[in-house]
Amino acid sequence: MHSHRNGLKTAALLGLMSALILLAGAQFGSSGLLIALVVALGVNGWSYFYSDTLALKSMRAYPVSQVQAPALYAVVAPLASGLRIPMPRLYLSPTSAPNAFATGRNPQHAAVCVTEGILELLDERELRGVLGHELAHVGNRDILISSVAAALATVITFLANIAQLSMLFGGRDREGGSVLSSLVLVVLGPLAAGIIQMAISRSREYSADATGAQITGDPLALASALRKLEHGTAARPLVEDPSLAPTSSLMIANPFRGGGIGRLFSTHPPMAERIARLEQMAGPRR
DSSP, X not given: OHHHHHHHHHHHHHHHHHHHHHHHHTTTHHHHHHHHHHHHHHHHHHHHHTHHHHHHHHTTOEEOOTTTOHHHHHHHHHHHHHHTOOOXXXXXXXXXXXXXXXXXXXXXXXXXXXXXXXXXXSOHHHHHHHHHHXXXXXXXXXXXXXXXXHHHHHHHHHHHHHHHHHHHTTSSOXXXXXXXXXXXXXXXXHHHHHHHHHHHHHHHHHHHHHHHHHHHTOHHHHHHHHHHHHHHHHHSOOOXXXXXXXXXXXXXXXXXXXXXXXXXXXXXXXXXXHHHHHHHHHOSOO
C-alpha cells in the first residue's frame, strides 16, 4: 500500500515540476524553453550514463570479488535473484562512516557499495535488510527517476538564470514578460524545484524500504539497521564536501552531521517515520 502511494506521489511530483517548466518557459517563448531542455538533457544525460563511476570515485570505492567478500556475495546473490535482477557489481569504500548506496543507470549496469563502517556496525541480518533496500532501488529504477527529476530541475534553474540576465539587461524578455514575473521565477523557481526533488527522493526511500522489507521478509531487520545507522552516522559522519553531495542523496542514511532547519530540506525522510512504517509492515509483535 505504501509502495503504491509512493509511486503515485512520485508521478504527481514529476508532473508538478513539468508544470513549473511550462509556466517558466512561458516567460521566454518556445525558443528559450527549447534551449533549456537541450542543456538539461545534455548535462543530465552525461550524469545518467556515468552516475555509477562518479558516485564510486567520490567514495574511493574499489570492487570486491566473491573470493574477497564471500559473506557479502552470499547475502546479495539471493536478494538479486528474488528481485529478478542481474547480480550487481559489489564495491567497498574504505571509510569508517557507516553507510551503503546503489547506483547505475539500470539493473544491467548496477553497483552496490558498502562502507567498512557499516560492515563493522551491523550484524548479518541487519546487513541483509540494508542490502535489500539498496537492491530495491535498482529494481525500482530509482536512478532513472532521480535523473529525470534532476533534468527537470536543471531546466527550471536554467530558465531562472535567463530571467535574471533579462532583468539585468533591460528588465523584459523578447516576448514582453513582466519584471515581476521574472523576479518570481528567479527567486522561487530553483527553490520550488529543489523542494520537489527532495520530496521525490524521500518518496523513493520509503518505497525502497517497503520493497526491500518484502523481498527479505524481515521488515524489523531493516528497522533495527536504521536505528543503528542513525546513531552511527551521527557519531561518524562524512566530512561535508561538495563532491559528495550527489552521492549522499543515494545513501541509505544521511551521511552528514545535520540538524535544525537543515533536516527540513534533507533528501532523506526522518528515521523515526521510516522505522514506524517498517514496524507497521511487520504487524503486531507476539
